[in-house]
Amino acid sequence: MIQTIAFYMFAVLVIASAVMVITARNPVHSVLWLILAFFNAAGLMVLVGAEFIAMLLVIVYVGAVAVLFLFVVMMLDIDVAELRAGFVRNFPLGIVIALVLLAELVLGIGAYQVGAIELGTPMASDAPAMLESNTGAIGALLYTKYLFLFEAAGLILLVAMIGAIVLTHRPPKTKRGHQDIGKQNRRNPDEATQMKQPTVGKGVEL
C-alpha cells in the first residue's frame, strides 16, 4: 500500500518533470526540472531495493553533473527565438533520433518478455556475498567477475581526465599574474619594508 503510493508518486513526478524539461521555455527551468527528474528516479531505485545505486545517482548526477550544467546554462546568454529557428532546421535529425529511441524501446520491451537477463549470475564463490547488503553485493561482483571491465572503465576515465587537463592547461606566457605562494609566505617585514626618516620639505627616494 505505502509502496504503491510511493511508486506512483515517484513515477508520475519523473514523467511530469521529464515532460517539463522539454517544454519549459527557460533553459534554467529545464535544468531544474531535470534535477527533479533525477531525484525522483533515485526514489524509484530505493523502492526496488537498490539504495546504493540510488544514492550514487543523487551524488553523481544531481550533486556534480547537474550543478555544472546549471553553472554553464546560467552563464550563457540564451536567445530563445534563435533556438526556435534552430528547431526547424534540426527537425529531420530530431525525427531520426526519436525513431531510433522508439525502436530501442520496442526492442527492450520485446527482450523483456523473452525472460530474465542473467547478467549478474554470481560465481559459486560470490554467492554468500550476494546475500548481504546490495553495497556488498555490487562490490563482490565488481572486484571479482567484472574486475577487468571495472578497471578498463577506470582507465578510460583517467584518460578523459588527463585529456581535459591537457586541453585546458596553458602555461603562463608572462610572469604577470603568476603567483608563487611559497615566495609570498617567505616574505617578512625586514626585507619587505624600509624605514625612512625624511626631513621636512624633502621627498623620499625609493
Place this chain on the structure above:
Amino acid sequence: MTEFFQSLGMSYEWAWGVATISGILLIALPLMLAVAMIIYVDRKVWAAINLRRGPNVVGPFGLLQSFADGLKVFLQETIIPSAANKGIFILAPIVTFTVALAAWAVIPFSATAVLANINVGLLYILAISSLSVYGVVMAGWASNSKYPFFSAMRAAAQMISYEVSIGFILVSVVLYAGTFNLNEIVMAQKGHGFGIVNGYVFNLLLFPMWVMFFISSLAETQRVPFDLTEAESELVAGYQTEYSSMSFALFWLGEYANILLMCMLNALLFFGGWLPPIDWAPLYYVPGIVWLLLKAFFFFFMFSWVMATVPRYRYDQLMRLGWKVFLPISLLFVVLISGWLMATGHYGAAA
C-alpha cells in the same frame, strides 16, 4: 514506534504513517529550538572572544534574543524584486531549509533513536549535502542581481571542490568501519584507541583525516574563514542580498542546521558518536544522546572559536587549499589506510 501505534488499534499503514510523521516532528522541532539557541551561543562566544557582552537584553542573559529576532523577521514584509524570477526566487529558501532538515533523518542519536537506520546512511548524507548547493545557486540566479549571482557562482565552485575531499575522507572512515551504516560506524569505534578510548580520531592514520574533515566542514557550511559566498566587504550579503522577512530567516535556519549537522558528523565519525569518550562501564549509564550532544556542542564551540579568530581566505587560496592540498593528501591517505588494512589483515573481516 510503529508497534506502539499499532497497539493503539491502528492498521499497519496508519501506524507507520503516524509513527514516521511523529518521528520527523520529534527531530525537526527540537532541532529548530537547538538552532535558535545555538545562534545565541555563537554570538555569545564571538562576543566573549572580542571582549564584548553579546546579546544580554531579551530574557535572562539574553537567552531569548533569537526568538525576538525570529519574531521581528516574521513581522517584516516579504519583498520580491520586480525583475526576479518569481517562482525560483520563492523556491530557493524552501529548498535550502528542506535539504538542511532532510539530512537529519539518518543521524543516530543513540543506539536505537534513529529515524531511518538505512544501510547507506553515510552516502545519504553525502547525497543530501551535495544538494544544499542548489538553494544558494537558485537564490543567486533568481535574484537577477549582480552580487547574489557572483555569490552563487562562488558557492557552487566551493562546495563541489570540498565535496571531493570530504568524499575521500568519508571513504577512509568507511574502510575502517566496513559499513556505510552510521550506527555501525559508531559501534566500530568502541575501544578503537588501545581498547581504552572510543573514537577513530585516536588512530594515527585517521587523525589527519579528522583535521581535514573539520576544515572541509567549515568550507562546506560556508563558515569563516571560507564565507566567501556572503563576504560582506565584497558582495553586500551574497546570495541572500535580495531576501527579506521569512525567506531570509529560512536561509539563516538552514545554514545553522547544516552547521549543527557537520558538528554531529564530526562527533559521529571520528569521536565515537553516542559512545562515552572512555570505554569504561560506569560511563555507559549516562544516556548516549548526552555524550553525542556534548561532543557536537564542543565542535560548535570550535566553529565559533575559528569564526572569532581567523580572517577570511582569498578565493584563489580557498581553491588552492581544496584542490592542491586536501585532495592529494586525502587521496594519499585512502591508499595508505587501505594498504594498512590489507597488511594487518583487517580485510575481509566485515565484508
